[in-house]
Amino acid sequence: MTLSRRQFTKAALGSAALAAAGAVHLPRAASAATYTAYAFTYFTESPSFQGADYGLHLAVSRDGLNWTPLNQNNPVVTPTSGQQGLRDPQIFRKNDGTFVVVATDLKGTNFGLNSQYLHIWDSVDLSSFTGYRHVRFQTTNDHTWAPTIFWDASRQQYAIVYSAANILRVNYTTDFHTVSAAQTFFSPSSGVLDGDVVVDGGTTYLYYKNLSNGRLYGARSSTGAPNSFTTYTAGVIQGTAIEAPLLHKTIQGGWRLWGDSFGPVNSDYYLWQSSNIGADAWTLANQRDYTPPLNAKHGSITQITDAEYNAAVNRWGTPNWVRLKSSSHPDYFVRHLNGVGRIDPYPFDPYRDQMWRMVPGLADAAGVSFESVNNPGSYLRHSNYAIRLAPNDNTSTFRADATFYRVAGLADSAWSSFRSYNFPTYHLRHSNYVLRIDPISASSSLSDRQDATFRVTS
The missing domain is CATH 2.115.10.20 (Glycosyl hydrolase domain; family 43)
Known part of the structure; x- marks a missing residue:
């Protein structure tokens, strides 16, 4: 105390x-x-x-x-x-x-x-x-x-x-x-x-x-x-x-x-x-x-x-939700704020903004999609490369934009990176704390690879 x-x-x-x-x-x-x-x-x-x-x-x-x-x-x-x-x-x-x-x-x-x-x-x-x-x-x-x-x-x-x-x-x-x-x-x-x-x-x-x-x-x-x-x-x-x-x-x-x-x-x-x-x-x-x-x-x-x-x-029992911790800013977590996907320093409120249900991909069950815990039915999806939180309209475009493949972390193989389903050379990353997808690979700069690497935790 x-x-x-x-x-x-x-x-x-x-x-x-x-x-x-x-x-x-x-x-x-x-x-x-x-x-x-x-x-x-x-x-x-x-x-x-x-x-x-x-x-x-x-x-x-x-x-x-x-x-x-x-x-x-x-x-x-x-x-x-x-x-x-x-x-x-x-x-x-x-x-x-x-x-x-x-x-x-x-x-x-x-x-x-x-x-x-x-x-x-x-x-x-x-x-x-x-x-x-x-x-x-x-x-x-x-x-x-x-x-x-x-x-x-x-x-x-x-x-x-x-x-x-x-x-x-x-x-x-x-x-x-x-x-x-x-x-x-x-x-x-x-x-x-x-x-x-x-x-x-x-x-x-x-x-x-x-x-x-x-x-x-x-x-x-x-x-x-x-x-x-x-x-x-x-x-x-x-x-x-x-x-x-x-x-x-x-x-x-x-x-x-x-x-x-x-x-x-x-x-x-x-x-x-x-x-x-x-x-x-x-x-x-x-x-x-x-x-x-x-x-x-x-x-x-x-x-x-x-x-x-x-x-x-x-x-x-263990959590039915996950959090995503940034590799390049390890005190920051992925969250949504006013419909925008971003990373922010933890702790913050509403704290549930950082909690996700990582479910089978909406477009391919071999991938993953991120459903918001405090906005059920809404998912992270890319639109014009920017990541937004939006309700699932069940269109093929939405399902594709909201699906990612979890792969070994580009900056640390013990962590994870998330490759876009419909833009297969693009990965989820943050830029100036805002989430987007960009073309990032193993040959990209270390800072870019770190920005696209996350720890899946609870």
Whole structure:
């Protein structure tokens, strides 16, 4: 969660998200070698709140970079107590191998409503979330925001750390039903927010937002005890504002640090990567390499098994729509606006303008056509080489103009390009952010080929 501008910019741009008070924590009950995928819990917001939903959302990923929202990006469960909404959900694998989810008790952006409670659920395999309870963590009239969990081996208890009154507090528990009295966990000279804690070997790492300069910092401790952390990084920031650090170790052993942007910037998330968490050597990832879930805000990530991945997908289902991400402008997505096909920086509203049903080609089922999700029956078609969104009049000309063949990306074979059905040397591309078809081939300039290359994502 965040203060001040979060009270406005989360309204302005969707906020606290893939990032989060969450992290990938390796359970004691199973070997890291058993994990082959990732799960991501979050809530959703969009710039004018058309995509706001304060229930628990779930996405999965094989690489931990590009995410598939489940349940059509609708919540899998919603709180029924307190403010009947959540923010900042953290998913954590307990020592018995099952999951617990804790989340801020807050629906919307009225950050003046200070709840002393957190929402809590249990899950065996991500196919259901049960045992819902609303647990009180403190008695002071302070907020209880952005929880994160770690196993404190010396105490033989789970620590639940959260933001309260510009410091981090902690309660301890063995069962996530009853908790110890709250105590100060981290209180440096500057105000802090959005802590995320990960234990790696004999070191406990705490990443947090420094409220004085808006940067994300890392601190560490050899014990994980309250007030034992020393900041060791120079801090990172991207765009004009950043929050909700999400630190996790990958299945391969590297490290990722996500930051949830808010304010007048183009991306909801930024990502840094490092091969050595102790070296303070974070490299900003290219946005081509990752795609957070649609409208996701302040979430958390955990590693999962094949069985858990399949259980979640089979129970909740994958999207019946796609989005098209630009190769040359990887924070831009294909959308329609006033009947014109174009690319624009995400996030934006109406956010459904970027959602497409990629159906068998209207003129040839071996091809594809793009039907608008929020204008059913209307498709992207070319007319005088320009791409428009228009209702299907079922003429042969319309069907031909609205049909494309999906081929290997002209700039990246792992992505896709779309060749026109009735102009077979022409490909879908953007030019000055507006979509059209042009004659582009493998011998065209790299910039032209990039303009005609897209990632099909969700």
